[in-house]
Amino acid sequence: xxxxxxxxxxxxxxxxxxxxxxxxxxxxxxxxxxxxxxxxxxxxxxxxxxxxxxxxxxxxxxxxxxxxxxxxxxxxxxxxxxxxxxxxxxxxxxxxxxxxxxxxxxxxxxxxxxxxxxxxxxxxxxxxxxxxxxxxxxxxxxxxxxxxxxxxxxxxxxxxxxxxxxxxxxxxxxxxxxxxxxxxxxxxxxxxxxxxxxxxxxxxxxxxxxxxxxxxxxxxxxxxxxxxxxxxxxxxxxxxxxxxxxxxxxxxxxxxxxxxxxxxxxxxxxxxxxxxxxxxxxxxxxxxxxxxxxxxxxxxxxxxxxxxxxxxxxxxxxxxxxxxxxxxxxx
Numbered sequence: 001x002x003x004x005x006x007x008x009x010x011x012x013x014x015x016x017x018x019x020x021x022x023x024x025x026x027x028x029x030x031x032x033x034x035x036x037x038x039x040x041x042x043x044x045x046x047x048x049x050x051x052x053x054x055x056x057x058x059x060x061x062x063x064x065x066x067x068x069x070x071x072x073x074x075x076x077x078x079x080x081x082x083x084x085x086x087x088x089x090x091x092x093x094x095x096x097x098x099x100x101x102x103x104x105x106x107x108x109x110x111x112x113x114x115x116x117x118x119x120x121x122x123x124x125x126x127x128x129x130x131x132x133x134x135x136x137x138x139x140x141x142x143x144x145x146x147x148x149x150x151x152x153x154x155x156x157x158x159x160x161x162x163x164x165x166x167x168x169x170x171x172x173x174x175x176x177x178x179x180x181x182x183x184x185x186x187x188x189x190x191x192x193x194x195x196x197x198x199x200x201x202x203x204x205x206x207x208x209x210x211x212x213x214x215x216x217x218x219x220x221x222x223x224x225x226x227x228x229x230x231x232x233x234x235x236x237x238x239x240x241x242x243x244x245x246x247x248x249x250x251x252x253x254x255x256x257x258x259x260x261x262x263x264x265x266x267x268x269x270x271x272x273x274x275x276x277x278x279x280x281x282x283x284x285x286x287x288x289x290x291x292x293x294x295x296x297x298x299x300x301x302x303x304x305x306x307x308x309x310x311x312x313x314x315x316x317x318x319x320x321x322x323x324x325x326x327x328x329x330x331x
Contacts, residue, residue, distance in 0.1 A: 021155040021163070028151030028164035029171055035148050036175065043145045044179050046127045047078055052099030054080040055126075057088065059113050061162040062105040062169065069103065069173030076177050077186040085113035093120050103129045103173075107149070107165045109137020118142050131169050147172055206292040211328045212309050212318030213239065219319060220245050223252055223276035227268065230255050230275050239321050241306040244279045249315045251308055252276070254283030285310045288317055292330045295320070 047054055054073055058066030066082055073080035083092055085104075096102065102121055104114050109132035118139075121128055130143035133150035140146040149172050155163035219242035221230045233242045234255070241256040255275060263278045285308040286295055295307055299322060309318035 017157075024153055024155040025164045025167045028153075028155075028168045031151055032149065032168055032172060032175075039145050039147060040175070040179075043129045043147060043176060044183065046101050046129060046145065047073075047176070047180055048183055050078075050099070050101040050127075052079075052097055052101070054078055054101050054103060055096050056080060056082045056103045056105070057085045057114060057117075058082075058105035059085055059111050061166050062107060062111070065166050065170045065173065066103070066105045068170060069105070069177070072174060072177045073180070076181040077184045078177065078180050085111070085117060088117050089113065093117050096121070096124065096126060098124050098126060101127045101129065103131065104139060104143070105131045105169050106137075106139050107133045107162060107169070109134040109139040111139070114139060131172055133165055133168075206328055206330060207288075208286055208290045208292055208295050208307070208309050208318065208320060209288055211292055211324045211330070212320040213237070213324070214318050218316060219243060220249075220316065221255070221275050222247075223279070224274050226271050227263065227273040227275060227278055228270040230278075231260070231270065234260075239306055239319055241319070241321075243283070243308055243316050243319060244275050245316055251283065251285060251310055251314055251316050253279035253281045254306070254308060255279045256304075256306065283308060285314075287312070292325060292328060296322075296325055296330055299325075 054070070056066040056070040056073075058064075063082075063084060070080040070082040081095075083095055088096075106114055109130065115138055118128075122142075127145075128143045129145045129147065130139045131147050131149045132140045133148070134140060135146065135148060135150075149165065149168045151164040151168050153159055154161060154165060217237060219233050219237035219239055221233050221242050221244055223244050223246070230242050230244075234240065241254055243251060244253045244255060246252055253276075255278060259278055259280055263273070268278065284298065284302055284304055286298065288309060288311055290309070299305060299307060306319065306321040308316060309320065311317050
């Protein structure tokens with residue numbers, strides 16, 4: 001008995017069981033491909049023409065999948081939210097209005113909590129899209145559009161626990177959301193606006209104006225001032241560089257740690273040497289409004305760690321270094 005148990009739970013047996021489960025789910029997904037037909041296109045058109053919100057409902061495991069489908073729709077340009085059908089019968093159905101559309105998920109198509117609110121949905125006249133694994137079920141027949149998400153088998157060896165069927169419903173929801181995204185012309189900038197705290201949002205929404213040093217924090221020195229004064233300005237501002245500016249604050253050049261090393265190699269007198277003699281004329285700069293991600297690319301391309309920000313008249317309006325970008329989560 002002990003030997004048999006050990007054989008059942010050997011590494012090989014466990015790995016094989018996991019592979020079998022994945023293959024069953026893969027087969028279930030493959031079964032969905034030929035079902036993307038006119039009904040799928042009609043479901044897309046219902047969502048595209050919806051003037052309100054797409055309301056997703058589902059119980060149990062289908063409810064968890066429904067919540068994810070609603071979240072994916074909402075984050076990709078189709079306003080949507082999830083309503084628990086059990087709560088809907090106790091008042092939450094009031095969250096659904098005539099301008100909405102409803103997506104109902106039920107593998108059996110006979111979920112009591114969903115069927116209980118069908119009369120309300122019919123009275124409202126909202127279009128109903130059903131994801132079920134049963135073509136002749138009550139929900140499938142009541143729906144304006146039925147999307148068949150049936151699978152050959154569940155990954156559960158007892159063929160009971162919702163596994164392959166929930167994966168199929170999730171994939172169908174993803175297919176719907178991505179198709180709607182494409183139809184709406186949804187861009188990465190739109191996606192970023194829905195995800196301002198994410199990495200993509202930071203890369204696409206943050207500009208150098210949001211992270212640069214401004215005002216008194218910008219290192220500035222005149223071209224005729226001695227190198228010693230420039231070194232003090234660099235030290236005070238902590239950017240590893242200083243801008244060299246004209247009287248009207250137009251950028252003439254920059255002086256960096258690299259310029260300092262080159263000056264010391266020439267044994268220059270820090271008190272007699274003027275900034276114009278040791279600066280890098282022009283220097284690397286970006287205009288106001290530049291994406292912070294573009295600033296990172298420029299730094300990497302030129303192997304530098306600081307940038308100056310200028311306005312349309314080439315006047316210095318800010319400065320930043322790679323540490324500012326790291327703090328902002330861009331690097």
